[in-house]
Amino acid sequence: MSPQSPSPDPALPRSARFAAPLRRAAAWPLFWPLLTLALLLAGNGLFNPGFLSLRWQDGHLYGNLVDIANRAAPLAVVSLGMTLVIAVRGLDISVGAVLAICATVAAWVVVRAGGGDAAPGLLPLGLGILAALAVALACGAWNATLVLKAGMQPIVATLVLMVAGRGIAQLVSGGQIITVYYPPYAFLGGGFLFGLPFPVYVVAGLFLGLYLATERTALGLFVRSIGHNPQAAHVAGVRARAITAAAYVFCAFCAGVAGLLVSSNVSSADANNAGLMLELDAILAVCLGGTALTGGRFSLAGSVLGALIIQTLTSTIYAAGVPPQVNLVVKAALVFAVMLLQSAEFRGEVRRRLARGAGAGA
Amino acid sequence: MPALVLEAQGLGKRYGATVALDDAGLRLRAGEVHALMGQNGAGKSTLIKLLTGVERSDGGRIVLDGRDIAPATPLEAQREGISTVYQEVNLCPNLSVAENICAGRYPRRRWGGIDWTRARAEARTLLRELNLDIDVDLPLASYPVAVQQMVAIARALGVSAKVLILDEPTSSLDEGEVRELFRVMRRLRERGMAILFVTHFLDQVYAICDRITVLRNGRNVGEFAAAELPPPALVAAMVGREVELAGAHGAAAAAGDAPALVEAEGIGARGKLHPVDLRLHAGEVLGLGGLLGSGRTELARLLFGLDRIEVGRLRIDGADVDLRHPADAVRRGLALCPEERKTEGIVAELSVRENVVLALQARTGWRRCLPRARQESLARHFVELLGIKTADIETPVGALSGGNQQKVVLARWLATEPRLLVLDEPTRGIDIAAKQEIMGEVVKLARGGMAVLFISAEIDELTRLCDRIAVMRERRKAGELPGDADGARVLAMIAGH
Numbered sequence: 001m002s003p004q005s006p007s008p009d010p011a012l013p014r015s016a017r018f019a020a021p022l023r024r025a026a027a028w029p030l031f032w033p034l035l036t037l038a039l040l041l042a043g044n045g046l047f048n049p050g051f052l053s054l055r056w057q058d059g060h061l062y063g064n065l066v067d068i069a070n071r072a073a074p075l076a077v078v079s080l081g082m083t084l085v086i087a088v089r090g091l092d093i094s095v096g097a098v099l100a101i102c103a104t105v106a107a108w109v110v111v112r113a114g115g116g117d118a119a120p121g122l123l124p125l126g127l128g129i130l131a132a133l134a135v136a137l138a139c140g141a142w143n144a145t146l147v148l149k150a151g152m153q154p155i156v157a158t159l160v161l162m163v164a165g166r167g168i169a170q171l172v173s174g175g176q177i178i179t180v181y182y183p184p185y186a187f188l189g190g191g192f193l194f195g196l197p198f199p200v201y202v203v204a205g206l207f208l209g210l211y212l213a214t215e216r217t218a219l220g221l222f223v224r225s226i227g228h229n230p231q232a233a234h235v236a237g238v239r240a241r242a243i244t245a246a247a248y249v250f251c252a253f254c255a256g257v258a259g260l261l262v263s264s265n266v267s268s269a270d271a272n273n274a275g276l277m278l279e280l281d282a283i284l285a286v287c288l289g290g291t292a293l294t295g296g297r298f299s300l301a302g303s304v305l306g307a308l309i310i311q312t313l314t315s316t317i318y319a320a321g322v323p324p325q326v327n328l329v330v331k332a333a334l335v336f337a338v339m340l341l342q343s344a345e346f347r348g349e350v351r352r353r354l355a356r357g358a359g360a361g362a
Numbered sequence: 363m364p365a366l367v368l369e370a371q372g373l374g375k376r377y378g379a380t381v382a383l384d385d386a387g388l389r390l391r392a393g394e395v396h397a398l399m400g401q402n403g404a405g406k407s408t409l410i411k412l413l414t415g416v417e418r419s420d421g422g423r424i425v426l427d428g429r430d431i432a433p434a435t436p437l438e439a440q441r442e443g444i445s446t447v448y449q450e451v452n453l454c455p456n457l458s459v460a461e462n463i464c465a466g467r468y469p470r471r472r473w474g475g476i477d478w479t480r481a482r483a484e485a486r487t488l489l490r491e492l493n494l495d496i497d498v499d500l501p502l503a504s505y506p507v508a509v510q511q512m513v514a515i516a517r518a519l520g521v522s523a524k525v526l527i528l529d530e531p532t533s534s535l536d537e538g539e540v541r542e543l544f545r546v547m548r549r550l551r552e553r554g555m556a557i558l559f560v561t562h563f564l565d566q567v568y569a570i571c572d573r574i575t576v577l578r579n580g581r582n583v584g585e586f587a588a589a590e591l592p593p594p595a596l597v598a599a600m601v602g603r604e605v606e607l608a609g610a611h612g613a614a615a616a617a618g619d620a621p622a623l624v625e626a627e628g629i630g631a632r633g634k635l636h637p638v639d640l641r642l643h644a645g646e647v648l649g650l651g652g653l654l655g656s657g658r659t660e661l662a663r664l665l666f667g668l669d670r671i672e673v674g675r676l677r678i679d680g681a682d683v684d685l686r687h688p689a690d691a692v693r694r695g696l697a698l699c700p701e702e703r704k705t706e707g708i709v710a711e712l713s714v715r716e717n718v719v720l721a722l723q724a725r726t727g728w729r730r731c732l733p734r735a736r737q738e739s740l741a742r743h744f745v746e747l748l749g750i751k752t753a754d755i756e757t758p759v760g761a762l763s764g765g766n767q768q769k770v771v772l773a774r775w776l777a778t779e780p781r782l783l784v785l786d787e788p789t790r791g792i793d794i795a796a797k798q799e800i801m802g803e804v805v806k807l808a809r810g811g812m813a814v815l816f817i818s819a820e821i822d823e824l825t826r827l828c829d830r831i832a833v834m835r836e837r838r839k840a841g842e843l844p845g846d847a848d849g850a851r852v853l854a855m856i857a858g859h
Contacts, residue, residue, distance in 0.1 A: 218728045228711040235706045237692035237724035296711055
């Protein structure tokens with residue numbers, strides 16, 4: 001063997017050269033969510049060649065990808081809020097109900113403010129948005145009060161509003177679905193800007209704002225220290241309670257924004273069905289994105305990816321023409337597969353078995 | 363002399379590199395109350411864990427009634443006749459009293475069902491022996507802690523224990539409840555039971571115990587008759603005399619008549635601390651001695667705004683202050699290295715850098731984030747200054763050893779350049795080298811004008827470091843001594859004689 005050749009086996013260095021960057025990439029927190037999303041999209045593209053195509057028509061970009069981003073927007077917005085709450089060891093299961101309240105309030109105010117008149121101007125739109133977001137903030141303050149002042153378990157505290165919220169929304173709507181005939185309102189959830197759906201900009205804006213708030217200020221450090229060890233953070237002088245309260249308020253605010261998007265998209269507000277089960281999808285999205293449910297470690301980008309994964313799943317099922325009655329079962333199976341792929345324990349087990357199999361074969 | 367019931371010899375236990383117990387022993391006789399004394403980390407809990415089968419011993423033997431036993435689980439120990447009542451009542455609060463007493467050994471009916479009538483009757487009989495007549499069908503949680511403790515004892519009696527171990531049963535009881543517990547203990551003693559009693563309250567030891575075994579650093583210091591070991595001697599045996607370290611004691615820099623930096627006038631909180639007066643000057647090291655539970659930590663918590671001051675006044679720089687939150691104290695230049703390093707000190711998952719900047723960043727506020735370069739230079743500075751052994755400043759603090767974690771907490775507070783640094787048992791559970799480095803740094807800082815409140819149970823540390831020593835006893839301030847006071851005087855004051 002000559003000293004020039006570093007290894008006798010030429011296959012080994014190639015695989016090693018390949019394995020090291022791969023391992024480094026796998027350690028990157030966003031690797032698995034990204035891989036999951038890519039696999040889902042690739043699978044769709046494989047079985048349905050038109051799935052990934054985009055086309056430009058009438059100054060708008062059309063295609064399944066745009067559609068997924070657009071439809072995922074409400075969930076992505078709620079997931080961003082949920083990420084912060086979970087990061088400070090909380091949980092908010094009232095987001096679906098808060099979304100319904102805000103959607104109803106917005107529609108109600110728009111209609112009352114003359115949104116149906118001949119020339120309404122933009123005033124009804126402004127009033128509707130303001131009212132919905134104000135109500136959202138109040139809902140968040142209520143949740144924060146129950147958790148922090150009354151000392152209730154987060155899941156129980158927010159359960160109160162989850163149950164009561166739809167009742168409140170029905171009170172506002174008078175038990176009817178409120179329909180809005182007012183073009184400016186429809187723009188929020190259905191309009192296009194520079195060729196892309198407007199909700200995509202809302203998600204991007206919220207994400208960017210939140211990213212800057214957690215990375216360019218000390219909030220990120222505080223949130224993580226509270227999530228990992230709230231007592232130590234308290235002793236170090238971090239205003240743990242104020243920050244936790246702010247997380248709940250912000251989460252409800254996000255639900256309010258999502259409510260605007262949802263009701264605007266269908267130009268109506270359904271107190272019973274708007275945002276139904278959204279809380280579970282949001283928690284799932286946060287989980288998929290790599291945020292620890294025990295608090296501390298969080299990823300905003302991961303949560304947006306999680307929302308995109310969930311919407312891709314739904315779109316896949318529709319695109320594949322799965323009959324509606326087995327739709328949920330198929331979705332459950334896909335979610336299960338995605339969660340397995342994301343589980344470090346499961347991956348370790350698979351790797352061990354593969355290694356054992358290879359060892360036995362050799 | 364009554365017969366030996368239990369004899370343990372040469373018990374040892376190590377956890378990784380830490381030796382928790384190293385050749386310890388215990389002899390219990392029938393019909394005696396035996397105190398097990400020692401400081402935190404002396405090995406009391408480990409010894410009890412070995413006796414009760416929670417942990418297996420690395421060596422040595424346990425002889426019960428002349429027979430070697432090696433309990434592998436608490437249930438086995440219980441079957442052998444060793445029952446334990448822990449400090450935290452570890453029963454099930456949502457189950458009924460009867461269920462709690464009989465759990466694990468329910469009287470059975472013929473077909474395997476539980477005979478509830480007999481279970482209730484048994485529970486009532488056992489409780490009556492303790493002079494307790496309560497409804498055994500109510501959930502345990504509906505009774506006060508003292509009653510829950512009695513239920514735990516009744517449960518222990520139910521397995522017809524020969525040895526009853528009471529691990530700090532009195533720490534959550536008031537005086538009347540303690541008297542009642544003692545009455546029960548005396549009755550059990552008359553019935554020939556051997557009781558091992560663990561407590562931090564010296565007066566209780568002398569009120570009830572016949573003999574005392576003292577542990578220090580995982581070894582037996584000795585076994586004494588309570589009547590022959592006066593309290594100061596007991597404290598000396600517990601605390602021990604270490605080899606003299608390099609004397610850091612400088613000339614007392616603070617002048618007594620200089621204006622005080624912090625002045626506490628009768629501060630106290632109900633159930634935590636009786637009113638205490640305390641004055642602290644810039645540049646002095648004030649020692650705060652006393653046993654665990656004497657009110658040392660409680661005083662520190664009041665000074666730092668972790669608990670609310672209910673009576674009295676606290677002045678900083680001569681102005682009345684109301685500390686509602688540690689952040690208020692931090693803003694005024696106070697700092698506290700808490701006693702519980704793991705739960706209140708470090709954030710194990712965050713990096714050394716993040717842990718070091720946390721308090722400074724909290725004081726600066728969330729809007730003004732310290733630039734990354736400044737965070738790194740701060741972390742590097744303190745890693746070097748305190749000799750923190752870490753691979754990198756981005757290593758999670760949880761990966762560091764205990765002494766280095768403690769140094770990181772110290773660094774966090776030094777980074778805020780505090781005017782008063784409160785150190786609550788800063789050297790507990792860390793090795794002697796790290797101990798000396800930390801203390802040396804503290805003294806240097808004090809000479810630079812910082813005030814230090816140094817809380818320690820170790821007399822030697824106090825007399826070596828401090829300009830003045832205040833002693834706490836039974837949640838009051840027992841008195842103050844000059845820093846060059848003889849160790850024996852400090853001991854006497856801690857023991858209350």
